[in-house]
Amino acid sequence: MISIVVPCYNEEESIMLFYKEMEKIRKKIFVDFEYIFINDGSKDKTLSILRDLAKKDNDQVRYISFSRNFGKESALYAGLKFSTGSYVTVMDVDLQDPPELLPEMLRLIREEEYDCIGTRRVSREGEPLLRSLFAKQFYRIINRISDTEIVDGARDYRLMTRQMVNAILEITEYNRFSKGIFSWIGFKTKYLEYKNIERIKGETTWSFWSLFKYSLDGIIAFSEAPLSFAALVGIFSFLLAIIMMFVVAIRTLLFDDPTSGWTSLVVIILGIGGLQLFCMGIIGKYLGKTYLETKKRPIYIVKETENDIK
Template sequence: MTSLSVVVPAYNEGEGLREFQRRVAAVFDTLDLDCSVLYVDDGSRDDTWSVMESLRAADGRVATLKLSRNFGKELALTAGLDHVDADAVVVIDADLQDPPELIADFVAKWREGYDVVYGTRASRAGETAFKKFTSAAFYRVMERMTDLPIPRDTGDFRLMSRRAIDALKQLRERQRFMKGLFTWVGFPQASIVYDRDPRFAGDSKWNYWRLWNFALEGITSFSSFPLRLATYVGVVAALVAFVFGIVVFAKALIFGDPVRGYPSLMVVVLFLGGVQLMALGVIGEYLGRTYVESKQRPLYLIDRHHPPRSGDR
């Protein structure tokens, strides 16, 4: 029988998991597939793991995976994808902003021949105008800075076929930007537009500082444009300094104007110093990524893994 697995990474989501399971189980009951769900506890500090275990005890279709510590959502998601073996896999967050009921529509598109079916957000309820603006700006910046056609306004919520998952498993880089990796593997892809709901319970784990770092991760993972930009800025700064030097020399030689001293010198020094530090920072970002990759540490470590209770499925 054709199988479907749902991978749910979670960090401190104990408050909403029971409602999530109720809704996803109702979806499973409508599908003519062998369905299961894998909950991944990314080192939560609340009762997330105990709730996951209680859900597994109540439903034989539930599997649980506990990481040894908090590795971050991208690696928790990778761990989940590494531990499912199904014909199709759905990735969804536990906060119920992405409706599980849409899984049935994803499956229908998959059966039409698409290997990747992703949800595109038409609206984002419960989020500030500033967050919506920065999110939209990020996708558009990524679109211009890379050759990778990352879909706009699209998160991790998607269905992937077995061959797409197998292709994704070959990408073992340590610092991962999953939205880019999902797109990079290619294969026929389709979009389903939906309205995103507010969080069912709890608070978002993504503050603006983490979102900023996440954006840097995405840009440096799939684009060398910042390095090229640093080169362009350096060339322009050198040209401006050269022209300014000629102007100052000509004025002093022809008109006898005294060369201004301390103020103009400080402006030039601070400007060029700032440009150099910015370029070094950009280079450092890429060098840091190379350093992390060179250590070849495991992507994640597992504390416990409990598969579905096959006799109760």
């Protein structure tokens, strides 16, 4: 059986279209499906549609409804935790993850003994130019400063063995970055490439700012390079101060020309002060993430499941 984990946030227009497309695939590959829809605090009719679908197909369809919006990372973790299949796949409900790749993914795992078959986009047609530019730069930066390789264009859409899923569930950190976790745990992985597919219905809830914050979370979660950068800035500032001290002393003793100038002094103070605040901000981000981890808050809170309507 394949467990299909599907995070949903305000996806009332896409759920039934996704379900119908996946049923076509199920009939082709003759494998049982277990749908696990996660309602991540939706404000539209997503939950009522999931209730109706679970009643209609109570052998295959399950759902988890959160008490509020906890984010996609929490939804992914909950779906993996509730899954029971021998294989587990993570998919977006908007059909940007092509279901027709699933038979080939299953074949590769069975015949070539892969632990995971992932997918990656080789184009970003239809995506805003600024978002595409920043996405490429993010992958370039994080792969230079992190020991964990994150494949450019890699999607959360992948088919995994139960062994790999269990390994992911052992990572219970509160601040999650699944793309990094998938790579960090290892296992034999192959990527299938495809061109970008636009949403069938609705609008994305990922704004540029939310993606930017998500990328920062990924950098902080899988790299200590920003901390090293802050330390290097401090060392450079100290060495520069020593050099300038000698320069001022020599000018005063040999040329009787003490350094003067209120403007230059203010510029230096503001410059050094700005660098200090910037470095403190970097340290503060790491400290804040550590603070959240020490609270041991749950990654998500379940309000309702399909069992509550039976």
